[in-house]
Amino acid sequence: MSADTTAHVAAAGDTPQLPVSRVAGMERFAVAAQRHGALAVLLLGSAVAAMAFPAFATADNLAGIAIQSSTLMIVAVGMTFVIITGGIDLSVGSVFALGGVLAAWASQWGVLPAVLLPLVVCGGIGLLNGLVIAYAGLAPFIVTLASLLGARGLLLAVTDEGAATYLVPGESALLDLGRGTLFGLGWPVYLAVLLGAGAALLLQRSRYGQAVFAIGGNEEAAALMGLPVARVKVTTYLISGLLAGAAGVLNAARLGSGVTILGVGMELDAIAAVVIGGTLLTGGAGSVGGTFCGVLLLGVIQNVINQIGNLTSSVQSVVSGAFLAVVVVTQTYLSRARRLR
């Protein structure tokens, strides 16, 4: 977070007209609200839900929320990296679906191909995204839009134009990976948390992670400082593709088949979760922990709407959309308060 600190110093130096103590207080509040806002809302929302619906706070229900959120968590972690560099990855939904179908298809030859093939192909798509963005200098929005179409085309080609649905053989160990539980929680949940923890460590404690923040903060400055901007960008999109593929594998393992229509619009859920989690779309700031809170918050909203019962899933998208708008508007004002303008 070295980029952050320098920004504060510069901002505080520019505005001598406000009393220092008040400035520091406002700024501290804004920073805290931006960093931990998602967690606070998540806890508050869960508490309200637990009081309103007795069925909410049961272990079964909470485990259900966790496992349903696990795939989006993994995808959103990759999206967090991409967004912190100031980019965006619209292809994750398609890549996720492709990963699931490839895993189900390859599972007839055993678990190892079922895991490796999707990771290689999806990582390849991410690598391609990164190479085109970093070296041809095209806008991430449009490059990943193209690979959204490309990956879906590939998926259709693999599934005989969407007609074939590949099932994971009943005796395959892949199913255990998706459906097995430990202490009441599904394996995918542990995997998501493990991947998230690894990603957080990578982001906050490694040279690569610091370069990710620096590039998102100011790409030109990062290049002048001698950071390998192109290489870091390629790695970031590679990670996003790999994680989307891994999430697809887990989902196929859980469902026991490669469902071709899954993942449409998933990129939007992932972006929403990342943004709700306090990562700025302008890049340069954000955290994996916030993204986790964002994903869980979306999961809790969905669960509460299910609990209410007579509401349809369309109400859920209304609530999620409104929620997203409120969060980003608040965030914008908070970061303005931070800049003290």
Add this chain to the structure above:
Amino acid sequence: MTAEPATITPAGPGRATLIRHLQHYGVYAAVLALVVFNALFTDHFLDLANLRTQLVQVAPVVIVALGMALVIGTEGVDLSVGSVMALAAAVLPLYLGFGAWPAAAMALLAGVAAGALNGTLVAVVGLQPIVATLALLVAGRGIALVLADGQLKQLRNPQVLGWGTDDVLGVPVVVAVAVVLAGLVGFAVHRTTYGRQLVAIGGNRPAAQLAGLPVRRVLIVTYVLSGLFAALAGVLATARLTASDPSAIGNLIELSAITAVVVGGTPLTGGRVRVLGTVAGALLIQLLRATLIKHDVPDSTAQMAQAVIILVAVYLARERRSR
């Protein structure tokens, strides 16, 4: 013909000129090439019925893409157009009791309201266009489904159905609307103060602000126009379908519209709007799909071809900035 000296170019005429021509006329050349190819190799391509079908299919995309071109000209993007189409489709049958025109007016009003919300979030609150319109993309279709009770509604109002089947001067209504709108947008961009201001804001927003242009007003008007056009496309597509289907209508049309705009030579970085190019971009994608389908190329290949075309078009557009 003594105009020859005009072709004098500085060093390196070959590549730079070629690229510039490709940028300016590439879309039209590609459309022309596809038309010629189909005329020669596709049976019944030049039949009136087929040409009508192609135009009717592409018209809603053109209408949405025109609004999108304006938004992209301001260095923004409007992801909510598909949801706004669904919203218009859901509102239309609610007010059919008052007659076809009032119902259509209410549907368009819904589009204007959606656009005003987007514009306010972008211009006044200062959100990034992607996020601001993403919120409505998620919520808009939900609202539409709630309004419609999640159901498909058959339409029986003869006037509304007429909008889907009638001709104006031998041209289907939806195509005529698209042509008129393209003319209006072209006029607005090139011949009105609003258009000049829009391009200036897209080119350099701080400079436009310092020059005293009404940045907020122009931005809001632009997003309102995008919402209005999307709602119009929603109404016409609903009339064509003879049913209001908010769960399916306009799905992923934002991607087609953005593709049409970008392929047509409008840069995503704003500051330039190419109206005719946008229309040609939409036609190109439509013709490409039709060609691939008529020659039994599977959908998978068609999608991958579309991906490659987007990338090539954007790559060519990129050269202009680094010139």
